[in-house]
Amino acid sequence: MSISLKRARAIFVKDYKEFSRNYGISIVLIVPILFAFLFRTAGPSFPGALGFLLNISFVLLTSLAQACLIAEEKERNTLRSLMMTPATTMDVLVGKSTLVFVMSAVVLAIATFILGYEPASIWASAIAIILSIILYTAVGTICGLFSKTILEASLAIIPAAMVFSAPPVATILFGDFAIFKVLDYTPSIQLVNLLNIPNASFTMGDLLKPLLIILIWTVVLTIVSVILYQRRLKDE
Amino acid sequence: MDVIRVERIRKRFKNKNALSEVSFSIPKGEILGFLGPSGSGKTTLIKILTAQLNPTSGQATVFNQPVEMMHQSAQKMRFGILSDNSGLYERLSIDENLELYRQLYDLPKTSIDTVLQFVNLSEERKKKVIHLSKGMRQRVMLACAIIHEPELLFLDEPTSALDPVNSTHIYKGLRYLNEKGTTIFLTTHDMFEAELLCDRVAILYQGEIQAIGSPKALRKQHRENVVCVELVNGETYELPINEGTADQIADWMKRGLIERLESKEPSLGDIFIKVTGGELL
Numbered sequence: 301m302s303i304s305l306k307r308a309r310a311i312f313v314k315d316y317k318e319f320s321r322n323y324g325i326s327i328v329l330i331v332p333i334l335f336a337f338l339f340r341t342a343g344p345s346f347p348g349a350l351g352f353l354l355n356i357s358f359v360l361l362t363s364l365a366q367a368c369l370i371a372e373e374k375e376r377n378t379l380r381s382l383m384m385t386p387a388t389t390m391d392v393l394v395g396k397s398t399l400v401f402v403m404s405a406v407v408l409a410i411a412t413f414i415l416g417y418e419p420a421s422i423w424a425s426a427i428a429i430i431l432s433i434i435l436y437t438a439v440g441t442i443c444g445l446f447s448k449t450i451l452e453a454s455l456a457i458i459p460a461a462m463v464f465s466a467p468p469v470a471t472i473l474f475g476d477f478a479i480f481k482v483l484d485y486t487p488s489i490q491l492v493n494l495l496n497i498p499n500a501s502f503t504m505g506d507l508l509k510p511l512l513i514i515l516i517w518t519v520v521l522t523i524v525s526v527i528l529y530q531r532r533l534k535d536e
Numbered sequence: 537m538d539v540i541r542v543e544r545i546r547k548r549f550k551n552k553n554a555l556s557e558v559s560f561s562i563p564k565g566e567i568l569g570f571l572g573p574s575g576s577g578k579t580t581l582i583k584i585l586t587a588q589l590n591p592t593s594g595q596a597t598v599f600n601q602p603v604e605m606m607h608q609s610a611q612k613m614r615f616g617i618l619s620d621n622s623g624l625y626e627r628l629s630i631d632e633n634l635e636l637y638r639q640l641y642d643l644p645k646t647s648i649d650t651v652l653q654f655v656n657l658s659e660e661r662k663k664k665v666i667h668l669s670k671g672m673r674q675r676v677m678l679a680c681a682i683i684h685e686p687e688l689l690f691l692d693e694p695t696s697a698l699d700p701v702n703s704t705h706i707y708k709g710l711r712y713l714n715e716k717g718t719t720i721f722l723t724t725h726d727m728f729e730a731e732l733l734c735d736r737v738a739i740l741y742q743g744e745i746q747a748i749g750s751p752k753a754l755r756k757q758h759r760e761n762v763v764c765v766e767l768v769n770g771e772t773y774e775l776p777i778n779e780g781t782a783d784q785i786a787d788w789m790k791r792g793l794i795e796r797l798e799s800k801e802p803s804l805g806d807i808f809i810k811v812t813g814g815e816l817l
Binding site: 307310314317318322373377379385534535 | 586588589590607609610624625626627635636639640641677680
């Protein structure tokens with residue numbers, strides 16, 4: 301599967317111009333920063349603040365923005381026009397995902413800074429967040445490809461939010477039921493686990509297990525999004 | 537050399553045949569027009585030829601490659617398409633839309649100026665698409681389809697939203713492209729457009745090609761064997777072409793009674809009605 305960086309860059313620049321002029325969607329950029337200020341005010345009384353902030357931001361910023369970008373292209377027939385150009389699947393997906401990736405990375409870095417988080421391992425946390433951004437971008441791509449309009453994409457994000465962001469809250473609300481053990485393997489809980497590792501004592505295994513699980517989710521969902529995109533090249 | 541070759545293509549959607557055993561070919565440099573009403577299968581045919589849709593059966597090749605290969609970047613460099621499924625980025629200007637296509641096709645910057653002149657939009661290039669009329673949008677979409685001067689151009693009712701002045705401008709441009717070697721596959725339900733542009737016309741009705749040939753050949757084929765005569769006193773006659781009619785006309789001519797004399801050639805519209813039993817809608 302080939303990629304032309306020149307074409308991917310052209311799509312990235314086009315998306316940047318479109319996104320920056322679409323105030324309806326670009327407003328999602330300030331949501332994580334608002335949450336960060338809010339949680340900082342709560343202080344130590346909200347110990348899982350960063351995990352919650354990141355997981356909710358991945359859905360409200362990363363997935364939602366990506367889903368809307370893709371759905372809008374479908375709604376206006378520009379995605380099919382793009383598919384008729386020499387741009388390959390990878391050119392389009394990389395070009396479109398790079399904007400959301402860069403925006404998410406910058407905004408979440410600012411939000412984390414505002415919150416004042418000091419991780420046990422900065423590289424492990426950074427890798428987990430980067431993988432999560434890729435993962436939730438893939439989720440957004442899938443939601444966008446299943447939607448015909450921006451409105452549908454906004455609604456399609458809700459089940460994704462339930463599956464990917466709600467598990468840490470569910471385990472807090474409903475306690476230690478056996479049925480919720482399966483939720484331990486969701487990327488959101490693994491991210492929370494990683495972020496909650498104490499600074500003083502941890503092993504490499506403590507870091508690698510959540511990273512591996514998040515990586516598996518990322519690879520699987522990225523492959524699904526690429527396959528789905530390729531199927532959308534054709535009508536039924 | 538045939539640029540497109542289609543053999544017994546059939547496409548079935550649930551209980552309806554969109555295309556039934558359609559076969560034709562387009563040699564390099566030809567403009568072939570598919571005439572047909574809405575739902576006759578014109579767009580389905582374009583989608584199959586551009587690999588947006590799989591046929592139920594039959595074979596098609598474009599540039600001597602199976603249509604499935606049309607997904608490859610190298611093949612996509614060789615054709616352009618303007619269809620119902622074409623779209624523009626509304627928050628971007630005409631220039632910015634074309635800049636995207638210029639970069640995707642890896643073209644020099646001058647290609648934007650050239651194509652804007654072609655579609656007569658040089659003055660409006662800074663305008664955002666959202667502020668353009670339907671006709672202007674259609675011209676921008678055409679510009680996106682031809683910016684790379686493709687070898688093969690698929691046009692699905694290219695002038696449907698244009699006024700006569702802009703349509704004429706586009707016709708001239710398409711003729712110019714064709715003279716430079718671009719093969720054009722055109723669908724339309726505009727008889728005038730078909731007659732003016734196309735080297736050959738295929739009449740597609742209910743998924744089947746009912747007639748195919750040059751407009752001149754089709755007219756000849758479906759010509760009624762009569763001549764129309766209008767006399768100076770206002771009387772008109774439709775007479776069969778035979779020896780008796782020749783003598784009669786010679787006599788009228790000697791006496792200076794003929795105001796107008798013409799063979800009765802059908803228009804493409806007449807031919808369409810004759811071969812399909814229906815009208816273009």
